[in-house]
Amino acid sequence: MLQGPAVLLVDDDAATNYYNQRLLERMQVSQEVLVASTAEDALAILQARCAHPVTAACPTLILLDFNMPLRNGFEFLRVFTRLYPALPQSFVIVLLTTLPLDPGLVQSQYLPVTEVLTKPLTPEAVNYLISNYFGTPAAT
Amino acid sequence: MAQLTSIADPAIRFRALFENTPELILYQNEASIILDANPAFLALVEKPKEEVLHHNYADFLPPDVQPIFQEKLREAFTGHTVRFEVYTAQGKSAPRHWDVVKVPLIEQGKVIGVHMVARDITEKAQAQEEIFVQNRDLQQFTYIVAHNLRAPLASALGLVDLLGTEEPGSAYFEETRTYLEASLHQLDLVLRDMNTILSVRDKLGLAESEAVPLAEVAHQVVQNLREVLAQCGGTVRIDIPADLRVGANRAYLYSIFFNLLSNAIKYRADERPLHVAITATGGGAQETAIVAADNGSGFDQELAGDDVFKLYKRFHIDRPGRGVGLYLIKTHVESMGGRITVHSKVGEGTRFSILLP
Numbered sequence: 001m002l003q004g005p006a007v008l009l010v011d012d013d014a015a016t017n018y019y020n021q022r023l024l025e026r027m028q029v030s031q032e033v034l035v036a037s038t039a040e041d042a043l044a045i046l047q048a049r050c051a052h053p054v055t056a057a058c059p060t061l062i063l064l065d066f067n068m069p070l071r072n073g074f075e076f077l078r079v080f081t082r083l084y085p086a087l088p089q090s091f092v093i094v095l096l097t098t099l100p101l102d103p104g105l106v107q108s109q110y111l112p113v114t115e116v117l118t119k120p121l122t123p124e125a126v127n128y129l130i131s132n133y134f135g136t137p138a139a140t
Numbered sequence: 141m142a143q144l145t146s147i148a149d150p151a152i153r154f155r156a157l158f159e160n161t162p163e164l165i166l167y168q169n170e171a172s173i174i175l176d177a178n179p180a181f182l183a184l185v186e187k188p189k190e191e192v193l194h195h196n197y198a199d200f201l202p203p204d205v206q207p208i209f210q211e212k213l214r215e216a217f218t219g220h221t222v223r224f225e226v227y228t229a230q231g232k233s234a235p236r237h238w239d240v241v242k243v244p245l246i247e248q249g250k251v252i253g254v255h256m257v258a259r260d261i262t263e264k265a266q267a268q269e270e271i272f273v274q275n276r277d278l279q280q281f282t283y284i285v286a287h288n289l290r291a292p293l294a295s296a297l298g299l300v301d302l303l304g305t306e307e308p309g310s311a312y313f314e315e316t317r318t319y320l321e322a323s324l325h326q327l328d329l330v331l332r333d334m335n336t337i338l339s340v341r342d343k344l345g346l347a348e349s350e351a352v353p354l355a356e357v358a359h360q361v362v363q364n365l366r367e368v369l370a371q372c373g374g375t376v377r378i379d380i381p382a383d384l385r386v387g388a389n390r391a392y393l394y395s396i397f398f399n400l401l402s403n404a405i406k407y408r409a410d411e412r413p414l415h416v417a418i419t420a421t422g423g424g425a426q427e428t429a430i431v432a433a434d435n436g437s438g439f440d441q442e443l444a445g446d447d448v449f450k451l452y453k454r455f456h457i458d459r460p461g462r463g464v465g466l467y468l469i470k471t472h473v474e475s476m477g478g479r480i481t482v483h484s485k486v487g488e489g490t491r492f493s494i495l496l497p
Contacts, residue, residue: 013291015319015326019298022312026305067287071443098290119291120298 005134006032006049008059010042010076011096012068020063020121027123029130034059039071043079051084060090061129063121066097077111092133096121164230164238164258167245170217172197172210175253185231197256200231216242216254225261237265285334292326299323333464337471352390354420354428355380361397368405374414376401384423386496392472397432399465400492404434409487433491438484448482 007030009020014037021033036042042062050058066073073095095106095116106113114133117125158165158178167176177192185192185200198206205228215222222242229235239259244251299320306313358378362369369376386393401416408414415435422428441448449470469492473480478496 013295015292015295015299015323018315018319019295019302022302022316023298026302067291098287098294119294120301122298 004028004030004130005061005092006030006034006057006059007061007063008034008036008042008045009063010036010039010068010073011063011065012037013065016065016119023121023123024126027126029126030061032057032059039068039076039079042076043083046080046084060092061133062091062093064093064095066095066101074109074111077109077113081112092129094129162260164256166197166256168197168213168254168256170213170251172213181230184233186233187231202229204228212240212242213254216244217251219244219246219251227265236260236262285330288330289327292323292330295323296320296327337464337468350387350390351385352388352393353382354384354386354393354430355382357390357393358397358418358420361394361401365398365401365405369414372405372408372414374405374408374416376416376418378418380418380420381423384420384428386423386428388476388496389472392476396469396472396494399469400432403465404432404436404490407439407490408434408436409489410437428496430494430496431491432494433489435489438486438488438490440486441482441484444484449480 007024009017011017011020017035017037021035024030024033034045036045042064045059064073064076068076071079077093091112092114093112095101095113096119097116098119100118101116103116106116115129161178162180164181164184165176165178166174166181168174174192174195174197177189182189182192192200197209201209205226208224208226212222212224221244223240225237225239227235227237237260239261241257243255243257245253245255299316303313303316303320306316355378358380362376362378397418400418404414404416412435416432417434418430418432420428420430439448449466470480473494473496476496478494480492480494482490482492484490
């Protein structure tokens with residue numbers, strides 16, 4: 001079985017989800033890649049896997065699209081932190097944006113955003129995330 | 141020796157300027173009493189000269205601006221020329237933007253009075269405000285365009301890299317290529333949207349108004365959408381008096397009905413056949429009220445907030461759409477001097493109300 005965190009991809013764009021999923025699978029850095037195309041789906045996955053005694057791996061690395069219809073990345077995180085305040089704060093949450101965001105904008109939200117990256121996700125960025133936050137050397 | 145042309149007595153020259161300039165000129169003493177006022181001031185406050193002279197200037201100003209005039213007068217009496225802008229009524233006049241200069245009159249090193257010259261800059265101030273609003277809109281527009289062009293492009297950049305690492309002819313290769321194609325088509329759509337939006341914005345203000353028979357345009361749109369309507373089993377009831385004409389641009393009205401109906405079809409409820417009712421009342425000297433109500437899936441109005449009519453804002457995650465239709469409708473309505481509002485309930489339907497002058 002593959003080492004590395006379970007990863008949750010949250011993006012309304014199917015092409016982006018496909019690309020991110022394939023990239024992570026090819027790099028063999030995660031034991032499982034979960035995909036949610038809406039904030040609601042993502043919340044349901046987190047609820048099922050993280051809130052109760054763990055049956056399957058809780059995705060501790062979340063790659064979150066900023067610009068989604070209905071609830072954007074910030075709104076998703078607001079609901080997430082409100083619904084599950086008791087969850088251990090061990091999530092690495094990476095906000096993916098189409099263009100660089102004003103860092104002040106992210107800080108001013110007081111939300112648990114670990115990193116902000118500009119799309120597309122690159123192998124270098126994945127290596128950095130894995131080695132920096134999960135301490136497992138990534139396959140090259 | 142050449143004869144100098146006659147130069148009028150300076151006193152006469154300055155008196156003529158005082159009498160005829162459109163700027164307000166007052167001469168005040170330290171206690172703010174008006175010792176002289178020119179005809180432009182008398183005309184503005186609609187008072188004869190005897191009801192102005194020897195009165196305090198503050199009597200002609202609303203309480204909220206009296207302190208600033210008082211303070212600037214005091215400053216001028218220290219020997220400095222002061223200049224400031226203020227938005228205020230004077231006497232019974234409507235409020236205007238004023239560029240005010242207070243110039244001390246100094247004799248033997250002592251300020252003996254202050255001239256005030258006030259120029260009406262209302263039009264300039266309004267033009268500046270309009271430019272400010274337009275600039276802000278354009279900045280917002282550019283921001284949205286940049287983001288919406290970068291989204292499919294970022295996707296394509298990633299996918300094309302990935303494609304280079306997949307085995308040609310493999311299932312992964314084909315799937316990646318398909319997604320790449322979809323991203324490029326999306327990019328193309330965004331650019332085409334830009335073209336549509338820019339051509340609409342270009343024509344704003346040039347919209348040719350004619351007396352358009354509203355019912356005819358509505359029927360024409362339904363006719364052109366009849367195949368899509370038939371496919372989904374939808375019906376449209378049009379209840380518009382045949383003689384109701386609107387002083388508006390026909391192409392805009394067509395686009396409004398077309399986008400409203402397309403949206404109703406796109407966001408219909410799966411549980412029941414679509415029904416849309418389009419009604420209009422008014423005409424003549426009255427405003428025309430157009431209402432388009434459907435029994436579709438509706439959207440969460442609280443969640444959508446003020447964003448409903450914004451470019452590239454979307455409120456249905458399970459249906460395709462790019463968030464352009466309502467933006468176009470609003471642009472069209474506003475370019476004809478009208479306004480649009482919406483009420484929607486999830487699972488019940490959506491009602492758009494348009495008021496046209």
